[in-house]
Amino acid sequence: MSGQTRLTVIVTEVVAVNSLIKRFRFVREDGGLMPGFSGGAHTVVEMDDNGTRRLNAYSLMSDPADTSGYEISVRRDDTGRGGSLFMHNGVKPGMKMVISQPVNLFGLDLRAKKHLMIAGGIGITPFIAQMAQLDSLGHRFELHYAMRDRELGAYMKELSARHGERVHAYYDLEKQAIDLANLLKIQPLGTHLYVCGPKGMINWVLSTAKAMGWPKGALHSEEFLAPPVGEAFKVELSRSKITVEVGPTQSMLEALEAAGVDAPYLCRGGACGQCECRVTASDGEILHYDHWLSDEQKAAKTHIMPCVSRFKGERLVIEL
Amino acid sequence: MSLDDAFKDPFFRDESFFGDFSYKNSPHAVNRFPFPFPEDDYMYSVNMEPHVKGRPGSIFEHYFDVDEHYVSEMRDRARVLEQDPLRCQSLPHMTLAGWDLLELIMEKFAEEYPQWFALTKDSNRWHWINRPLGIDQKFTFLDESTLPMGPFEYITRQAQGDFTLQDQREDNLWIEAGMVTSQADWSLDFDIGMNFHEWHAPVPLAHQMGIFDRALKFLLALQHGAPVRRFNWTMTVDPLLDTSPENYHKWGPTKTTLTPENIGKRQHLRVELQTLIRLPRSNAICFPIRCYLISMDDLVTRPKWARRFHRVIKTVPDELATYKGFIRNKPMILDYLSKFDDGAPTSPGWWPED
Ligand code: HEM
Ligand code: FES
Numbered sequence: 001m002s003g004q005t006r007l008t009v010i011v012t013e014v015v016a017v018n019s020l021i022k023r024f025r026f027v028r029e030d031g032g033l034m035p036g037f038s039g040g041a042h043t044v045v046e047m048d049d050n051g052t053r054r055l056n057a058y059s060l061m062s063d064p065a066d067t068s069g070y071e072i073s074v075r076r077d078d079t080g081r082g083g084s085l086f087m088h089n090g091v092k093p094g095m096k097m098v099i100s101q102p103v104n105l106f107g108l109d110l111r112a113k114k115h116l117m118i119a120g121g122i123g124i125t126p127f128i129a130q131m132a133q134l135d136s137l138g139h140r141f142e143l144h145y146a147m148r149d150r151e152l153g154a155y156m157k158e159l160s161a162r163h164g165e166r167v168h169a170y171y172d173l174e175k176q177a178i179d180l181a182n183l184l185k186i187q188p189l190g191t192h193l194y195v196c197g198p199k200g201m202i203n204w205v206l207s208t209a210k211a212m213g214w215p216k217g218a219l220h221s222e223e224f225l226a227p228p229v230g231e232a233f234k235v236e237l238s239r240s241k242i243t244v245e246v247g248p249t250q251s252m253l254e255a256l257e258a259a260g261v262d263a264p265y266l267c268r269g270g271a272c273g274q275c276e277c278r279v280t281a282s283d284g285e286i287l288h289y290d291h292w293l294s295d296e297q298k299a300a301k302t303h304i305m306p307c308v309s310r311f312k313g314e315r316l317v318i319e320l
Numbered sequence: 321m322s323l324d325d326a327f328k329d330p331f332f333r334d335e336s337f338f339g340d341f342s343y344k345n346s347p348h349a350v351n352r353f354p355f356p357f358p359e360d361d362y363m364y365s366v367n368m369e370p371h372v373k374g375r376p377g378s379i380f381e382h383y384f385d386v387d388e389h390y391v392s393e394m395r396d397r398a399r400v401l402e403q404d405p406l407r408c409q410s411l412p413h414m415t416l417a418g419w420d421l422l423e424l425i426m427e428k429f430a431e432e433y434p435q436w437f438a439l440t441k442d443s444n445r446w447h448w449i450n451r452p453l454g455i456d457q458k459f460t461f462l463d464e465s466t467l468p469m470g471p472f473e474y475i476t477r478q479a480q481g482d483f484t485l486q487d488q489r490e491d492n493l494w495i496e497a498g499m500v501t502s503q504a505d506w507s508l509d510f511d512i513g514m515n516f517h518e519w520h521a522p523v524p525l526a527h528q529m530g531i532f533d534r535a536l537k538f539l540l541a542l543q544h545g546a547p548v549r550r551f552n553w554t555m556t557v558d559p560l561l562d563t564s565p566e567n568y569h570k571w572g573p574t575k576t577t578l579t580p581e582n583i584g585k586r587q588h589l590r591v592e593l594q595t596l597i598r599l600p601r602s603n604a605i606c607f608p609i610r611c612y613l614i615s616m617d618d619l620v621t622r623p624k625w626a627r628r629f630h631r632v633i634k635t636v637p638d639e640l641a642t643y644k645g646f647i648r649n650k651p652m653i654l655d656y657l658s659k660f661d662d663g664a665p666t667s668p669g670w671w672p673e674d
Contacts, residue, residue, distance in 0.1 A: 004545040035544055036420075036600035064601060101544040104603040109489055110413035133601075136462075137416065217490055266541050274541050 004101070006046075007034070011095045012069065017154045021122065022088055023073045025062075026099060033067040037102035039130030040222070043070060044100040044268060049086040052250065053258060056083040056226070057268050059126040059196075060102060064133045070099070073154065075122040081229050081249040105272050106196065106222035108134065113190030115141040118178065118205050120197020121148070124155060126222060127196065131163055142166050144183065146201070149173040180208050194220045225269040227251035228289055230310045236317040237261065238280050252306035256320070263306060263320060270308035277318040279304050284313010329436075332391040332452060338399075343559035343613065349388055350618045354379050355670045356551035356591050360631040364526045364640075366534050371547040371595050375671075379593060383428040384479065385610065386436070391452050393480050393502070393561065400501040400562050401477075406509045407564075410472045410485070410497035417485045418472030418497065419462055420599035421606050425475050450478055472497055481593075481610030484508070486516075488603055493539060495519055502561035502611045504554045504590060505645065510565070524639040539596060542605060547597040555646040555653070556590040559613045563590075578649050583656050584617040587649070589629070616656060622672035626660035633657060 009026035017023050028034060037060055047054040062071035074087040091097070106126055108115065115134060117127045124145055134141045143163070147153040149171055159167045170176040184193070193214060195205040202221045209219055229249050236243045237256075246255040253275060256263045266274040270290030279286070279302055288298045290305035297303050304311075304318060327334045335342045345353065374380025379387075401407055410418055426448055430439040438449040444461045455478065459466040467474050476483045476499035485497035492515040500508040511519045516536045517527075526532060542548065556563055557574045578586060593610040620626035633641075633653055641647040 005543045037544075038601055038603040041603070101546075102600070103543060107488060107603045110416065110487075110602075111411075264541075272541070273537075 006098050006100055009070075009097055009099055011091055011093055011097060014091060014093055017073065018151055020152060021073050021075050021154050023061075023071060024087070024091065025069050025071050026097065027069040029096060034070055035101060036067055037064050037070075037129075038104050039064055039108055039133040040106035040126045041102035041104035041129070042106075042126070042267070043072065043102055045072070045087070046098045047083060047086050047090070049082055049090070052082075052247075052254075054081070054083045054086065054254060055257075055268055056087075057103075059106075059129070059222075061125040061128040062132075064129055065136060070102075073122060073125050077226060079229075080226050081251075083226065103266055105267055106194070106220060108194075109192050109218075109220070110137075110139070111190075112192035112218075113140065114188055114192070115139060116183070116187055116191050116193050117141060117143045118180075118193070118195040118197070118201070119143065119145045120195075120201040121146075121152070122154075123195075123197030123201075123222075125196075127194070128155060128159070130194075131159070131166075135163065142168075144168045144170065144178050146170040146172065146176075146178055146197070180205065181212070184209055184212050184214070192218045192220065196222045199223055223269070223271065223291065225271070225289065225291075225308055227254075227268070227308045228310070230287065231312060233311045233313075233316065235311065236281075236315070237320045238317055239320055246310070251308060252304075252310065256306060261320060265307055268307045270305050273305075275305055275307045277304050277306055277320055278302065279316070279318055281315060281317035282311070282313070283315040284311060286311055286316070327391060329452060331388060333388050335389070335392045337392070337396045337559055337561045341558050341560070343389070343392070345614060345618055346388060350614065350621065351672065352378050353614050353619075354551065354591050354593055354612055355619075355622075355625050355629075355672065356553045357628055357632050358668060358670050360628050360666060361635045362632045362640075363637070364523075364529060364531055366531055366538070368535070368538065368548045368550045368596070371549040371597075379612070382432045384425065384432075384608070385593070386429070386433055386480065390480055394453060394478065396561055397477060397499075397501045404566060407501050408473045408476070408499045409508060409512055410470055411512070414472070414485050414487065414497040414602075414604065415464065415470060417487070417599055417602035417604035417606070418470055418475075420602050420604065421483065421485065422471040422475040423461070424597070424599070424606070425479050429479075453478060473499065479608075481608050483609070484607045485599075485602075486605040486607060488540065488605065491540060492516055493536065493605060500564075503564055503609070504552070504556075504592065504611075505563050505565055505568070507565045522643070524643050525637070539605060542596055542598045544598040544600055547595055549593060549595045552592040552594060554590050554644040555649075556588045556613065557649075558586050559588055559615070561611060561613075575645070575648060578652060580652060580655065583649075583652055584620075585615055587616050587653060587656075588613045589616070589619055616653075620657070620660045623660070624666050624672055626657065627662070627664060628666045630654065630657035630661040631666075 008029040010029050012027050013025035015023040042057045042059045044055050044057050058072035060070050074084050076088045077084045119127050156169050195202050202223050232248050233246050244255050244259045246252050264274050266272040273292045282301045287310040289308040337343050379385045426439045429437040436451050440447045446461050448457045482500045484495050486493040487496050494515050498508040520532050591612045595608050597606040
């Protein structure tokens with residue numbers, strides 16, 4: 001994509017928030033101001049991990065009104081492909097990095113009479129920015145934040161200090177759980193529901209709300225899916241007439257980019273639909289990991305989302 | 321706002337877009353006119369390109385083009401709004417997007433036209449000066465009570481072209497704010513609250529061609545920092561900016577008063593430069609629709625444009641000519657233009673000289 005969609009930044013702070021989460025602050029290399037952004041937006045961070053180019057999306061968690069810099073939080077995933085490990089071990093203050101302009105796939109609906117937010121674990125980050133924005137706009141909101149224990153409950157203290165009674169914490173290890181059915185029952189008309197966290201939590205919240213008759217347009221969710229690891233495979237591109245090898249800890253999208261193919265993307269997490277490719281031949285099994293394609297499309301093997309999905313078999317040909 | 325001193329700068333023409341229609345393009349304005357046809361024929365397409373700076377002197381030189389018609393166009397907007405305040409509407413949740421747009425216009429105007437506009441900021445306390453319109457305003461950014469009207473109306477009374485703001489949700493765009501006083505026969509009051517496919521419903525052929533599906537998919541992914549632009553065009557009798565459905569009874573019948581003698585002076589090509597911009601705080605998409613008018617007499621002074629325009633009108637599908645509202649006068653327009661088409665080949669692209 002053209003124009004200035006990327007920003008060259010300097011890492012100014014790396015803070016170990018707890019044993020699993022680090023927070024990073026970026027400011028512009030040229031000393032200018034960052035663009036304002038909308039709560040819920042993410043940025044795509046480009047990493048050079050020992051010669052492998054990785055691009056991971058992270059929610060912006062700083063106050064959208066603060067254009068002096070952006071902050072993200074990264075949870076270390078010891079079994080993942082290495083993106084979060086690189087952020088944890090390789091990124092130091094003073095380092096130069098390239099990040100994308102903000103992209104929002106989890107926007108606030110400002111028509112809402114009230115914003116009800118449900119966060120699980122690291123899924124708290126987009127809400128931190130959203131609450132700051134709603135607070136300054138004078139909108140009504142309420143957060144319910146579930147996490148494993150007090151140690152991992154990153155940011156709860158700061159949020160309570162800032163938003164008081166409007167934030168509620170639940171610690172799994174202390175056997176606390178969100179009383180979802182009751183919570184959804186008592187909301188005023190015109191409330192919008194937002195959920196961000198692990199897949200199980202998102203499914204639970206959305207299906208409960210649907211069953212209770214919440215309108216589809218009032219439900220918003222974002223799941224950050226890290227591209228899964230898997231076996232290496234090959235993919236043939238029918239238009240560019242090349243074959244690309246996808247490594248075990250690489251996503252297909254990353255492999256395409258490394259081969260010089262300008263493939264479209266936005267979320268890099270199987271949610272936005274931008275990277276969708278038509279499959280023209282598939283002799284094997286497509287491992288669909290996205291939440292974009294319908295179950296019918298997945299079963300028909302007609303499309304694939306290269307940002308997260310993989311392949312196992314003899315031959316895969318896509319239109320690109 | 322006071323327009324008493326507005327025409328002290330001789331750059332700005334004092335002219336009207338109704339009544340005696342004293343609107344005219346200077347030779348410079350004719351030369352930089354955005355002739356929208358890169359080829360000898362025309363059909364709908366997903367014609368979008370990056371909105372980047374173009375040739376000096378052209379309408380692409382700046383992010384927003386402020387030209388010799390600026391002050392008179394703003395006066396015309398004020399006149400239309402006085403008669404019909406519903407031409408400017410902004411649903412309550414679009415106020416933040418209005419601030420985004422106010423910031424964008426003030427920053428770009430001040431940066432690109434320092435001789436006319438100035439913006440100084442002391443954190444959220446801003447000071448805006450618009451010399452051509454005689455405005456000197458101190459206000460607090462994001463605090464509506466410090467402006468004489470909402471931020472969207474305030475700033476679009478000071479910027480040429482119509483503006484709409486689209487909220488993005490449920491994988492669609494919703495037109496939920498607009499300043500629409502120089503439109504090619506569509507109504508904000510009718511369209512407000514509609515989604516992308518709904519407000520485009522009256523357009524012929526394009527839906528079946530898949531143009532709106534592809535355009536919407538592209539726009540949903542439009543990124544901050546990477547605006548795009550496209551052209552649209554139609555034909556208008558007399559240099560009337562306000563060709564609205566609301567006032568159709570006033571301007572529609574003028575189509576029947578064209579004659580071979582007056583057509584060169586009265587028939588205008590109307591070109592819209594449309595930009596699509598992702599706004600930062602609201603995540604809304606802003607759609608400025610900037611209207612340029614040129615009489616056929618002025619247009620044919622550039623031989624390449626004259627030849628090409630003749631060929632475009634000759635081959636344009638009847639569905640489009642009907643939708644654009646000039647099917648009735650098409651034979652007379654072709655008669656007029658044919659005199660300037662010797663059949664010589666035209667060079668690619670729209671610039672008059674190359
Ligand atoms: C989000 C921004 C946009 C807005 C608010 C908008 C609005 C409109 C409106 C109000 C009309 C008139 C419909 C009527 O007759 O009532 C129109 C026409 C049209 N639009 Fe859009 N539009 C947008 C973006 C686009 C894009 C990106 C395309 C790209 C293909 C497009 C293609 C067209 C075409 C081909 C017509 C018919 C114009 C003619 O023949 O005169 N629009 N649009
Ligand atoms: S990039 Fe968003 S679904 Fe693949």
